[in-house]
Amino acid sequence: MEDVAKEIINELGEVSRRWGFQKSPGLIWGFLYFEGQATQEKIAKELNLSSSQVSQALNLLLNIGLISVSKKEKRKNVYKAELSLKKIKRKILENSLHFGIEPMINLLNAKQREAKSKDTGSKIKNLKNFYSKLALLYRAVLKVFPI
Numbered sequence: 001m002e003d004v005a006k007e008i009i010n011e012l013g014e015v016s017r018r019w020g021f022q023k024s025p026g027l028i029w030g031f032l033y034f035e036g037q038a039t040q041e042k043i044a045k046e047l048n049l050s051s052s053q054v055s056q057a058l059n060l061l062l063n064i065g066l067i068s069v070s071k072k073e074k075r076k077n078v079y080k081a082e083l084s085l086k087k088i089k090r091k092i093l094e095n096s097l098h099f100g101i102e103p104m105i106n107l108l109n110a111k112q113r114e115a116k117s118k119d120t121g122s123k124i125k126n127l128k129n130f131y132s133k134l135a136l137l138y139r140a141v142l143k144v145f146p147i
Contacts (some may be wrong), residue, residue, distance in 0.1 A: 068082050
């Protein structure tokens with residue numbers, strides 16, 4: 001790999017850090033972008049990262065849609081950088097809905113019954129209404145803008 005690509009990959013690691021993540025997700029995304037595709041083992045070896053670091057970063061990148069599994073080789077996933085902004089946006093919206101908004105609605109439903117004061121119950125109800133409307137918005141966007 002050319003030195004200029006390595007410099008860009010390193011800077012992507014720094015960008016990742018500035019966004020509040022560890023450096024490894026940025027390094028891995030950049031590596032996959034320039035390399036095309038790679039297994040977890042190849043990524044760890046080429047970037048001199050531990051298997052644990054790579055595994056955690058790959059899970060994060062998969063969850064936010066910045067990488068995908070392109071194929072399997074000898075029962076091992078082969079990863080590639082995702083470049084479709086539509087796919088990335090959709091994955092972020094889906095994950096926000098399924099792992100953030102919907103669980104919060106469920107929690108608020110349960111906690112509203114536990115509230116002892118009218119004021120707390122009212123605030124929980126208002127928050128639940130807000131999250132319910134947000135869920136409707138996310139579902140509408142996902143329905144209207146398929147990949």
